[in-house]
């Protein structure tokens with residue numbers, strides 16, 4: 009065991025959203041922080057987030073009711089951090105850095121220019137806190153040595169009383185994601201909730217999918233649902249047909265709640281009484297049913313849908329009432345069984361992670377004294393729409409205060 013004094017009060021592993029923010033906050037409180045990341049560039053996920061504009065938070069987040077926008081073993085766990093560092097606090101910081109932003113949809117805030125503005129903000133905050141960076145730098149092991157930790161890196165071993173794990177989830181391994189945080193938790197005997205891809209496109213296959221394969225590229229607003237009774241969850245968002253299945257915000261949102269082997273339900277014409285509209289059309293029109301339907305849903309969908317039944321391939325005035333009823337019912341309650349997801353390659357986040365029962369909700373310190381976990385590596389998963397970044401900021405802030 010080395011007797012040399014710890015040069016750093018804390019080592020933060022992972023220079024993504026949570027790690028950068030935590031390091032800056034702690035540094036500005038006088039904590040001597042070393043920030044280490046194995047990727048050549050900081051904040052790669054911030055860079056690609058929000059289509060390159062970074063959906064950095066959400067105005068609709070209510071910290072008193074985190075279960076509305078977060079899932080995990082205990083959604084109430086994030087209440088403390090989200091209440092102490094709010095969306096409003098991060099918005100103030102963005103304003104102080106002179107970054108222009110706008111609200112797009114359902115409280116989602118995006119930068120006007122580029123995600124790079126947010127990376128610069130985080131680096132400036134780290135700079136103001138005198139944070140030292142080692143990057144790219146591989147962390148080979150973290151060992152307990154008496155009262156402190158020895159962190160073995162490819163630049164040598166450093167000692168510290170506190171280690172913050174901010175290594176994120178498993179999504180998009182091609183830009184640096186790793187299971188480091190999960191392995192470290194296991195090494196120190198901390199429980200994990202089985203990780204799984206979330207906010208991810210769903211795949212479909214076989215003959216049942218054939219009629220819809222031709223719709224790749226088509227987007228439309230839908231109401232999408234999964235689960236039954238108390239466990240039912242629904243979203244009103246856009247759905248996108250892809251070559252392998254379904255994507256778009258509606259599907260990404262529902263994928264976080266979907267359990268393999270269970271169906272999802274889609275209303276392809278939400279807000280329209282398709283049965284009534286077709287009954288009225290039958291009284292006044294001789295157009296093909298597909299053409300009448302195209303007034304309610306996109307024409308490509310109307311064509312593909314009506315090809316499925318000979319009773320739907322005729323003028324609307326000649327269609328049987330039963331056939332029209334079945335058509336309306338099918339569009340309003342399209343039930344389909346996903347074969348799987350596109351996996352971590354396409355998932356925006358990883359659900360599961362460090363079991364929140366292992367962590368203090370005030371400080372993010374684990375039962376292993378001096379070892380902290382923040383951001384996506386924790387079993388806290390937000391909805392699409394800036395919620396995951398707000399969790400990264402809030403958990404990073406809570407931890408940064410406590411170091």
Ligand code: FDA
Nearest residue numbers: 022024025026046057058063176184188383384394396397
């Ligand atoms: P993050 O993944 O940001 O950082 C982890 C860091 O740890 C990385 O820099 C990585 O290199 C490093 N690391 C991993 N293993 C390591 C090891 N062994 N040693 C050293 N370093 C290691 N969210 C949102 O709110 N709004 C949005 O607009 C989007 N958009 C979006 C788009 C896409 C395509 C994706 C994939 C994800 C999003 N997200 C999002 C989700 C959001 O990016 C994500 O939840 C946060 O970045 C999580 O922040 P963390 O700091 O926890 O992990």
